[in-house]
Amino acid sequence: MKIPKRIEPLVEAGLVDAVIRQLLSGKEAMIYVVRCGEETRCAKVYKEANLRSFRQSVDYTEGRKVKNSRRARAMAKGSKFGRKAQEEAWQSAEVDALYRLAAAGVRVPKPYNFIDGVLLMELVSDSQGNAAPRLADMTLTQAQAGEYHQVLIRQVVRMLCAGVVHGDLSEYNVLVDSHGPVIIDLPQAVDAAGNNNAGAMLARDVGNLATCLGRYAPEILDTQYGKEIWTLYQSGKLTPDTALTGRFEQSDKPADVAGVMREVDDVLKEEAARQRYKLAMGQ
Numbered sequence: 001m002k003i004p005k006r007i008e009p010l011v012e013a014g015l016v017d018a019v020i021r022q023l024l025s026g027k028e029a030m031i032y033v034v035r036c037g038e039e040t041r042c043a044k045v046y047k048e049a050n051l052r053s054f055r056q057s058v059d060y061t062e063g064r065k066v067k068n069s070r071r072a073r074a075m076a077k078g079s080k081f082g083r084k085a086q087e088e089a090w091q092s093a094e095v096d097a098l099y100r101l102a103a104a105g106v107r108v109p110k111p112y113n114f115i116d117g118v119l120l121m122e123l124v125s126d127s128q129g130n131a132a133p134r135l136a137d138m139t140l141t142q143a144q145a146g147e148y149h150q151v152l153i154r155q156v157v158r159m160l161c162a163g164v165v166h167g168d169l170s171e172y173n174v175l176v177d178s179h180g181p182v183i184i185d186l187p188q189a190v191d192a193a194g195n196n197n198a199g200a201m202l203a204r205d206v207g208n209l210a211t212c213l214g215r216y217a218p219e220i221l222d223t224q225y226g227k228e229i230w231t232l233y234q235s236g237k238l239t240p241d242t243a244l245t246g247r248f249e250q251s252d253k254p255a256d257v258a259g260v261m262r263e264v265d266d267v268l269k270e271e272a273a274r275q276r277y278k279l280a281m282g283q
Contacts, residue, residue, distance in 0.1 A: 006045045007032065009116050016043065016120070023131055028187065033123060033131065040129075041112065044119040046091050046187075091117055094187040097164055104162035105240070106155055107182045127178040135181065135212065136171035145216035151180050152209050153225050156202070158240045159183075160233055165190045165198045169205035171212040192233070199230045224248040 003011055003019050010016040016034045023042060024031040030045045091114075098111040098121070110122040124132040140148070152174065159166065166173070166189055173185040192198045206226035214221035223246035231248065232238040 004030070004032065004045065006116070006118055007034070007043055010034075010043065010113070010118060010120060013115065015113055015115070019043075026185075028185075034120070036112075036120070040123050040125075041120060042109075042123040042131075044121065046117045046119070091119075091187060093189060094185075095119060097186040097189040100162055101159055101164060101183075101186075104158055106158050106162065107180070108186070109182065109184060124175045124177050124182045124184070132175040132177040132182065134172055135174040135176055138176060140213070140216045142217045145213040145220065148176070148181055149209060149213045149217065149220050152183075152213075153206070153229075153244065154240075155181070155183055156206060156209075156225075157229055157238065157242065157244070160192055160202065160229065161238060161240050163192050165192050165195075165202045166205050167201045170208040199234075202226055202230055222246075 001019050001021060007016060007019060016036055018035040020033040020035060020040070022030065023033050029047055032043045032045065034041055034043045095111055095114045098108050101108045102110060109124055111119065112122070113120040126132050135148070156166070156169070164186075166183065166186065168185065168188050169183065173183065175182045175184055190198050190201060192202075195201075203226035206229070210220050210223060210225075225244060225246050227248040228244060228246065229238065232242060
């Protein structure tokens with residue numbers, strides 16, 4: 001097929017030899033199957049911000065760090081340069097997340113290059129070499145649904161241990177190759193420690209998986225992995241190998257507000273004493 005204009009820089013750089021076909025048109029990008037030497041890969045061409053149905057939101061971008069101070073100021077002001085920088089940061093967030101998660105052992109497509117808003121990465125394929133189906137397009141047995149659910153819950157845990165929450169995980173963002181589920185589409189991934197919405201997003205991600213797979217294995221609908229996982233993470237007890245039960249018991253024990261206030265009062269008194277000592281010493 002004719003080479004799309006956005007992929008031309010990759011052809012000129014010798015990274016892509018031919019475009020075989022369009023694979024998918026999603027809410028945020030166009031996906032093409034491309035040939036790179038002897039390998040078949042895919043090129044994700046991000047849509048311009050005004051053409052995407054998925055809009056950036058402070059819920060997702062909160063906590064993301066911008067190393068370049070000039071870019072950060074421009075993004076805060078919303079100038080033309082700032083909007084362009086914000087769009088580039090949104091796109092590169094997926095590349096960063098892919099490398100970070102692959103290193104943590106999460107099953108995600110392997111990234112190769114990112115040039116001018118085009119991400120060149122592994123084509124997740126089935127045993128015949130065809131593009132792997134989305135979880136949403138499959139019909140499962142009860143046993144398969146239970147197995148995939150457990151695999152995906154472990155992947156969510158491994159992601160969180162790497163400091164990442166997907167933020168938009170559902171049956172439409174999971175491919176299934178010959179080895180099982182592969183998680184895709186990560187430009188909206190959030191920093192678990194730096195984003196106040198991370199806990200709610202993780203609960204929604206886990207809930208989406210339960211709703212999808214619970215159609216085939218109804219027992220999944222009774223699990224509460226989202227609350228269990230986030231509570232363990234917040235307490236510093238979550239590891240990639242933590243045993244999970246799928247159950248969560250909300251503590252009914254009332255908060256010790258008086259105790260907390262006593263601790264705060266003690267800290268304030270200590271600080272006041274330090275300040276008096278400094279004044280007495282002429283510091």
